Amino acid sequence: MTYQPVPAAAAAPEVNLGDAFVTTTVDAVVNWGRRNSLWPFPFGTACCAIEFMGMVSSVFDVSRFGAELVRFSPRQADLLIIAGTVTYKQAPVLRRIYDQMLEPKWVISAGACATSGGFYDCYCTVPGIDEIIPVDIYIAGCPPRPEAFLEAIVQLQKKIDHENRRERVTIGGAA
Amino acid sequence: MSAVAYDAIKPGLSADELLAVLAPLGGVRDAADAWGLTVRVPRERLRDAVLALRDGATTRFDQLLDVAGIDYLSYPDWRGERFAVSYPMKSTVFRHRVTLKVLIDEDDANVPSLHDLYASANWAERECWDQVGIVFTGHPNLKRLLNHHEFVGHPLRKDYPCQKRQKLSVNDPMVDQLEAKLVSLGYTIVEKATASAGSPLTVKEAAK
Numbered sequence: 001m002t003y004q005p006v007p008a009a010a011a012a013p014e015v016n017l018g019d020a021f022v023t024t025t026v027d028a029v030v031n032w033g034r035r036n037s038l039w040p041f042p043f044g045t046a047c048c049a050i051e052f053m054g055m056v057s058s059v060f061d062v063s064r065f066g067a068e069l070v071r072f073s074p075r076q077a078d079l080l081i082i083a084g085t086v087t088y089k090q091a092p093v094l095r096r097i098y099d100q101m102l103e104p105k106w107v108i109s110a111g112a113c114a115t116s117g118g119f120y121d122c123y124c125t126v127p128g129i130d131e132i133i134p135v136d137i138y139i140a141g142c143p144p145r146p147e148a149f150l151e152a153i154v155q156l157q158k159k160i161d162h163e164n165r166r167e168r169v170t171i172g173g174a175a
Numbered sequence: 176m177s178a179v180a181y182d183a184i185k186p187g188l189s190a191d192e193l194l195a196v197l198a199p200l201g202g203v204r205d206a207a208d209a210w211g212l213t214v215r216v217p218r219e220r221l222r223d224a225v226l227a228l229r230d231g232a233t234t235r236f237d238q239l240l241d242v243a244g245i246d247y248l249s250y251p252d253w254r255g256e257r258f259a260v261s262y263p264m265k266s267t268v269f270r271h272r273v274t275l276k277v278l279i280d281e282d283d284a285n286v287p288s289l290h291d292l293y294a295s296a297n298w299a300e301r302e303c304w305d306q307v308g309i310v311f312t313g314h315p316n317l318k319r320l321l322n323h324h325e326f327v328g329h330p331l332r333k334d335y336p337c338q339k340r341q342k343l344s345v346n347d348p349m350v351d352q353l354e355a356k357l358v359s360l361g362y363t364i365v366e367k368a369t370a371s372a373g374s375p376l377t378v379k380e381a382a383k
Contacts, residue, residue: 089323092346123330123337124322131340 027165034078034104035160038067038153041077041101043094046084048111048143055146065153074100079156080133083143085113086126098133106160108152109135112142187271188233196234197273200224205276213261213274221277222287228264228273229292235268239289242299244307248333257281260309262289285310306331316352323347 042052055062062068071077074097086094098107109129112118115138117127126132136159137152188196190212194204201220205213216224228236245259256278263274277286288311289296300311301320308329311317319326323343328335354364 088341088343089347092343096346121338123335123339123341127340 027163030165031161031163034163035157036066037069038065038079038106038156039069039071039077040067040079040081041071041074041097042081042083043097044081044083045086045090046111046113046143048083048114051143051146052081052083052110052149055149060146060150062150062153065150065157067153074098075102077101078105080105080107081110081149082107082114082129083110085118085120086129086132087124088126089124091126091132094129095132104163106136106156107133108137108139108149108156110139110149110152111144112140115140118142184266184270185268187266187269193234193271193273196227196231197224200227202275208274211272211274213276215276215278218277218279218286221275222289222292224275225262225264225289225292228275233269234266234271236264236266236273238265238267239263239293239295239299240265242289242296242303244303244309244331246307246331246333258284258307258309260286260303279309284308285312287312288314290314305329308332 042049044052054060056068056070067079074080078101080098080101082094098105107129109115113120113125114129117125119142121127129135137156139148139152141148190204193212194202194214196202197214197216200223201217202214202224203216205215207213214224225236225239228234240263241261243261243263245261247253247255247257247259258281259276259278261274261276263272265272279286286309288300290300290311290313297314297316298320300314301317303309304311304314304317305319305321306329318324322330323341324347325343325345326341328339330337354367358364
């Protein structure tokens with residue numbers, strides 16, 4: 001028998017498969033799924049919640065970004081949107097709702113009150129909900145327009161895109 | 176209320192006539208009243224004055240609109256007592272209103288409760304105690320109405336530091352009166368609402 005060289009295709013079989021395969025990382029696939037299917041839980045306590053309704057409804061239509069499925073149980077949501085003023089009397093309730101959400105979870109603080117207490121410089125208002133729970137994205141405005149809410153969703157999607165599954169830590173020590 | 180119903184309310188007493196009713200009970204017109212009749216009465220005669228206004232055939236003040244605490248600590252050029260309690264009253268029979276005002280000292284900040292004369296006084300007095308710290312002697316349930324149960328101090332006093340942040344460590348169940356009401360109606364409480372301890376707050380706080 002004479003020597004016959006191994007065909008090039010056998011050495012690198014991918015060549016014959018064309019574009020039937022895509023190679024990627026687990027993080028990229030997981031983040032792609034997470035960022036395009038955010039399920040928001042609206043914690044609406046003031047006028048910012050009205051703007052949230054505007055964002056969800058047809059004119060601004062957050063479903064273009066995959067976040068239209070509003071859940072009213074924290075156990076089914078992964079995006080907590082605090083839209084409005086939070087008082088100290090209400091703070092344990094907010095904390096409990098955050099704790100009831102499953103990982104992975106993100107928080108958007110919408111508007112001046114949730115972000116800093118707004119103009120309520122008084123004895124009963126929490127000066128920013130980051131005293132109570134960790135926050136991913138802050139929205140300025142009193143109240144912010146629906147476009148600002150959409151901008152926050154897009155920013156959060158970019159943030160999720162860069163998350164590393166192994167390095168993700170649970171802030172706040174949810175049980 | 177429609178105009179027809181308003182016309183059914185009879186004309187009331189004038190300010191002078193109301194003052195004549197209150198004068199025997201120590202009532203003196205408050206010089207600062209700008210929008211209506213305000214009468215200062217001594218604390219000892221408050222309940223008598225309120226009863227006279229409520230039950231008098233020509234007065235019939237059947238509504239106590241509010242119980243408002245006033246702190247004169249930073250009031251310009253004020254030389255009198257530090258606190259006052261103001262009782263705006265209205266009649267649904269006659270077309271007249273009056274506000275009673277009781278001035279009280281800081282170290283003796285209490286007035287008799289009116290909860291047995293007007294049902295609306297119960298919560299209004301609780302709010303006044305909560306926010307201004309005036310004790311209503313004889314009140315059946317003088318506890319905070321608006322602020323949470325761990326709150327210390329009375330925030331509407333002028334010397335309260337308004338930027339003092341008071342965190343609430345547990346939930347406030349806020350249904351103790353509801354439970355009592357249900358029991359009085361014959362229901363049985365199977366599981367009592369309790370204040371649940373929240374988990375420790377944020378990393379930011381723990382680091383402090």
